[in-house]
Amino acid sequence: MTTTDSPKGRRLTARGARTRARIVATAADLMYVRGIAATTLDDVVVATGVSKSQLYHHFSGKDALVRAVIDLVGDRIIQRERDALGTVSTMAGLRRWRDALVQNNALRHGAYGCALGSLAAEVSDHDEVARLAVARLFAEWEGLLAAVLRRLQDTGVLPAEASVDQLATGLMGALQGGYMLAQTVRDVAPMATSVDMALAHIESLSTR
Amino acid sequence: MNAHFAVVLDRERARLSAVTDVAGLVRWRQRVVEELLTPRSPYSLALRHRDDGEARAEFVSEWQELIAAAIARVQRKIEAEARDRAAGGSARRHADDRPNAPCPPPTPGIDPERTAVLILAALHGGGALSRLKRDPCALDAALDLALAPLISPRHDEDEDAERAGTLSSMDA
Numbered sequence: 001m002t003t004t005d006s007p008k009g010r011r012l013t014a015r016g017a018r019t020r021a022r023i024v025a026t027a028a029d030l031m032y033v034r035g036i037a038a039t040t041l042d043d044v045v046v047a048t049g050v051s052k053s054q055l056y057h058h059f060s061g062k063d064a065l066v067r068a069v070i071d072l073v074g075d076r077i078i079q080r081e082r083d084a085l086g087t088v089s090t091m092a093g094l095r096r097w098r099d100a101l102v103q104n105n106a107l108r109h110g111a112y113g114c115a116l117g118s119l120a121a122e123v124s125d126h127d128e129v130a131r132l133a134v135a136r137l138f139a140e141w142e143g144l145l146a147a148v149l150r151r152l153q154d155t156g157v158l159p160a161e162a163s164v165d166q167l168a169t170g171l172m173g174a175l176q177g178g179y180m181l182a183q184t185v186r187d188v189a190p191m192a193t194s195v196d197m198a199l200a201h202i203e204s205l206s207t208r
Numbered sequence: 209m210n211a212h213f214a215v216v217l218d219r220e221r222a223r224l225s226a227v228t229d230v231a232g233l234v235r236w237r238q239r240v241v242e243e244l245l246t247p248r249s250p251y252s253l254a255l256r257h258r259d260d261g262e263a264r265a266e267f268v269s270e271w272q273e274l275i276a277a278a279i280a281r282v283q284r285k286i287e288a289e290a291r292d293r294a295a296g297g298s299a300r301r302h303a304d305d306r307p308n309a310p311c312p313p314p315t316p317g318i319d320p321e322r323t324a325v326l327i328l329a330a331l332h333g334g335g336a337l338s339r340l341k342r343d344p345c346a347l348d349a350a351l352d353l354a355l356a357p358l359i360s361p362r363h364d365e366d367e368d369a370e371r372a373g374t375l376s377s378m379d380a
Contacts, residue, residue: 117333120340121256125247135341166349169337173350174326177333181325184264193322194329201356 020058020068023048028069032115036066036122066123067130073115074137078144085144089151091203098199101175102192110182110191116141117176142168149202157206167202174198212254213267219243219250220274227278229285230359236278237351237359244335245344255335268328276324282358283318318357330354 012020026048030039041062045052059065084097105113112118116137123130146168152158175198178191227236243251254267334350 117336121336124336124339131340138337138340166345167353169346169349170330170334170351170353173334173337173346174329174353175333176336177329177331177350180332180336181268181329184268190325190329193325194333197322197326198353201353204357 016058019050019054023050023055023058024065024068024072027065028072028115031066031069032073032112032118035118041065063127063130066127067133070119070123070130070133070137073119074133077116078137078140081141081144085148088148089155091152091157091199091206094148094152094199094202098192098195102188102195105179105182105191106188109186110179110188111186113183114176114179117179120176138172142172145171152206158202159205162205171195171198171202210254210260210263210267212250213263215250216254217267217270217274220271224274224278228281230282233278233282233355234359237355240331241344241347241351244331244347245338247339252335252339255332272321272324272328275327276320279318279320279323279327279358283320286358323354323357326354327351 023044027039027044030043030047034043041052041055044065045055048055055065059068084100088094088097116134119130120134120138123134142165146164149158149162149164149167153160153162153164158164174194175191178194181190181194182188223236223239227233240251243249244255246252330347330350330353334347337346337350338344340346
């Protein structure tokens with residue numbers, strides 16, 4: 001998926017590509033910590049150590065840069081989730097996935113939330129192209145969760161009539177809401193609780 | 209406190225205090241979903257995350273307590289009804305309606321405080337995903353999962369008719 005501008009349609013030299021990648025990575029870090037709205041192009045110029053004209057050489061403006069950040073953050077998260085969920089076929093495996101997310105978020109006392117969820121909150125009402133890009137990434141992430149639940153169904157852990165797509169969407173809602181609550185109270189506890197409760201419900205379906 | 213927080217808490221105090229049984233919980237859910245799916249409602253505005261630290265933490269904590277208290281009432285009602293059924297329904301008691309009646313034991317597997325955390329997470333996360341996708345299904349799926357131990361599938365079916373209406377409002 002590509003939502004980034006290539007403003008002048010030029011092919012990048014290896015050095016140009018490295019500069020572009022550095023700008024996007026720095027912008028992604030700033031936007032994760034401060035939010036999109038509070039991150040200016042000047043902030044990105046200063047933090048990257050490039051000139052303003054270099055930045056405009058690669059990006060026509062902030063929207064284009066935000067879209068490039070979405071691609072980068074989306075790739076990172078989908079890759080991480082593919083690695084974490086790709087072969088999970090047990091409830092214990094799903095709990096290990098939960099443990100890793102909670103542990104990682106606990107490192108910063110939940111201060112910054114989910115990198116993709118934070119982007120979602122900020123682009124939903126501002127940039128239609130960006131909104132659709134983030135929505136596609138969430139659909140892909142939920143698809144990975146649904147695939148785990150389907151494997152649980154295949155092995156008889158979940159009953160055939162369980163609606164796995166709906167459960168995966170509900171679990172994603174619990175996870176994202178958990179990140180938001182953790183961010184609010186600067187404590188990972190409500191995130192751990194909400195995901196645990198969601199997983200407990202999914203597990204309870206197997207005994208009915 | 210942020211003006212949206214105060215409006216939401218006022219409404220939630222009134223609405224959640226009226227929740228004493230499963231039917232009441234279903235009605236509360238329908239109303240909160242309608243509020244969250246309305247783009248500029250106080251609920252939608254209050255739940256969008258901003259850097260308003262302490263005020264937001266207080267807002268979330270107070271709402272969570274209101275939800276937990278409502279869940280505890282619903283749980284006691286479910287327990288009382290189960291005991292009535294077990295007693296053949298001949299000696300119907302209304303222990304939970306009497307102010308000084310002893311609390312029946314909790315429904316196994318339901319912890320009101322932890323359930324309230326999951327419900328609040330579902331409102332926040334499901335609401336954000338529904339806004340992102342312009343589709344109420346994410347909020348519905350999150351609340352279905354959060355309320356599943358309390359709300360039977362029969363009640364979910366009752367809501368299907370209501371849901372058709374909320375779909376169109378998301379396109380606005």
